[in-house]
Amino acid sequence: MVMGLSxxxxxxxxxxxSPAVTSNTYPGVVxxxxxxxxxxxxxxxxxxxxxxxxxxxxxxxxxxxxFNLKESGATTVGGITxxxxxxxxxxxxxxxTATLSFAPPLENLTGQRIYRVMGNPASAFTPxxxxxxxxxxxxxxxxxxxxxxxxxxxxxxxxxxxxxxTNQNYVAGTVSDANGNYQLALSPxxxxxxxxxxxxxxxxxxxxxxxxxxxxxxxxxxxxxxxTVSITGSVYDAGNSNLLGGVFLQAQSDNFFxxxxxxxxxxxxxxTTSNQWKIRISDERLARRGxxxxxxxxxxxNTSSGxxxxxxxxxxxxxxxxxxxxxxxxxxxxxxxxxxxxxxQIYSSKGYTDLNGNYAVATLVNTNALPPGTTxxxxxxxxxxxxxxxxxxxxxxxxVGFASNQIFSQNFAGLPTATTISGRLVNNTNAPIVGxxxxxxxxxxxxxxxxxxxxxxxxxxxxxSTAAGTWHINANCCGNNSLQSQDYYEMESVPVTVPPAATxxxxxxxxxxxxxxxxxxxxxxxxxxxxxxxxxxxxYTIQSLDNLASTNWSPFNxxxxxxxxxxxxxxxxQATTTAKFYRVFLGP
Numbered sequence: 001m002v003m004g005l006s007x008x009x010x011x012x013x014x015x016x017x018s019p020a021v022t023s024n025t026y027p028g029v030v031x032x033x034x035x036x037x038x039x040x041x042x043x044x045x046x047x048x049x050x051x052x053x054x055x056x057x058x059x060x061x062x063x064x065x066x067f068n069l070k071e072s073g074a075t076t077v078g079g080i081t082x083x084x085x086x087x088x089x090x091x092x093x094x095x096x097t098a099t100l101s102f103a104p105p106l107e108n109l110t111g112q113r114i115y116r117v118m119g120n121p122a123s124a125f126t127p128x129x130x131x132x133x134x135x136x137x138x139x140x141x142x143x144x145x146x147x148x149x150x151x152x153x154x155x156x157x158x159x160x161x162x163x164x165x166t167n168q169n170y171v172a173g174t175v176s177d178a179n180g181n182y183q184l185a186l187s188p189x190x191x192x193x194x195x196x197x198x199x200x201x202x203x204x205x206x207x208x209x210x211x212x213x214x215x216x217x218x219x220x221x222x223x224x225x226x227x228t229v230s231i232t233g234s235v236y237d238a239g240n241s242n243l244l245g246g247v248f249l250q251a252q253s254d255n256f257f258x259x260x261x262x263x264x265x266x267x268x269x270x271x272t273t274s275n276q277w278k279i280r281i282s283d284e285r286l287a288r289r290g291x292x293x294x295x296x297x298x299x300x301x302n303t304s305s306g307x308x309x310x311x312x313x314x315x316x317x318x319x320x321x322x323x324x325x326x327x328x329x330x331x332x333x334x335x336x337x338x339x340x341x342x343x344x345q346i347y348s349s350k351g352y353t354d355l356n357g358n359y360a361v362a363t364l365v366n367t368n369a370l371p372p373g374t375t376x377x378x379x380x381x382x383x384x385x386x387x388x389x390x391x392x393x394x395x396x397x398x399x400v401g402f403a404s405n406q407i408f409s410q411n412f413a414g415l416p417t418a419t420t421i422s423g424r425l426v427n428n429t430n431a432p433i434v435g436x437x438x439x440x441x442x443x444x445x446x447x448x449x450x451x452x453x454x455x456x457x458x459x460x461x462x463x464x465s466t467a468a469g470t471w472h473i474n475a476n477c478c479g480n481n482s483l484q485s486q487d488y489y490e491m492e493s494v495p496v497t498v499p500p501a502a503t504x505x506x507x508x509x510x511x512x513x514x515x516x517x518x519x520x521x522x523x524x525x526x527x528x529x530x531x532x533x534x535x536x537x538x539x540y541t542i543q544s545l546d547n548l549a550s551t552n553w554s555p556f557n558x559x560x561x562x563x564x565x566x567x568x569x570x571x572x573x574q575a576t577t578t579a580k581f582y583r584v585f586l587g588p
Contacts (some may be wrong), residue, residue: 011036024108030100042070050112051157066246077321078407080134084287103335104354106172139213144183154180157293165190199271200224227271318362320402328414332357339381345478394445401439417465423505432460437476442469489535493541528575
């Protein structure tokens, strides 16, 4: 007698989601199960925000995700599974069971989402759907109010998110009802409230800052403004030109901010003002597809003369991988964001730890996208509302080079924070520099550790939680919330030993048009070394002179395109005169 599994002729394809109802503080995973398939059949999964909670995908509702699933279809790099990309874990040939992380931003948005599964090709069977409801946890503190369109009429079904006051990390979100009313329960803390709706932008300078103490409920109305001009384009795979639906984009112009999603055809629409806008793709939600995003912006569009079209953005899929486990006191920690960046600060990638603390983060080896010899940095990036994790610091991996399909194993362990380092970030005139991340790094027990980066406040002040050790404190050089974004650069980091707590630390940054010399050093009677500091990407000319009574400055060196790190090492092997002088200026 032979017994086996077979597909029952005529069995209907069905989809279920577990849990079907859960809280927005749920610490687990989401399971999708598709039954009634023919042997080894591939399916496509789409996820929609069900803004009006009617259980039906309406034309205006955002497409959050699109990905394919097939029998035994795990995505591997160098033999290691990229845990972020959903795959079938069910041995039955007529059933697919896939696990989705509940950690990415917007995943815990309260309200309903609709999972829709269709055949791949689409004609294989009629699409089926399943609804998942996310409820707001009972936390004892709430924010509520009305979202208004242009400050006049209530705006139905707008998204409202809470961001941490310190570094604007996403914490939680909800959707306003048909009358524009919203309510969101949060843990005690300080938050900015951000409204969002495709085609409308928010003024970040007007966002309310709420300080929730235990048992407090506050009311804040929010305003969104519809754009008068537009930016349109598509998002595609840079390797094969396939269009990518369900991609989360963010648009920013000075204080104005807007979100958008690509539709099933990979197209997006942003309603804007007449100004210069930066369009970037949120890397947090790309992990599910294995793609990387550009760190600063993917596209810059100038709408001063009207609407802009064909703002197309190509994404590279990762072809190398960091992997390992995250623990605290030898206990695995799930649902933590992991981040990788290249040393040129061009690309970034995200991943999330699974229920066993295991993680994977994609990196890129591509000579068309990155210079040969590019190395990578990887670390946990807890952020958000994870109060427990924010009491720890984690080691990191840096300077890791990859070849295509290569893997690198790195485990991360948390150390409890024991004290703080606080101070001020200023420019060369002692004026505060606002909204730039400040953090530190240290070597402890033979491992390299890094703190979370905390944005400076309106007075340039910062306060960083650290463990015992000698830390090198510096401002974020590149990318978002960086000195580079405000056209500054920073000189050498400041060493600080704790405990006890350190206060009054001053970090000084300089405008890009004011290069500086670092500390000089003699190596021998004829060798003189020094560093030139400047802004990344700028050009600088260095000249020398033997006698200040003369005006005959001689060419010494030219720095073309100052590299990341904002400094350039120079050596004079002909420093044989009694005195020698150097000067540096911006250009050519």
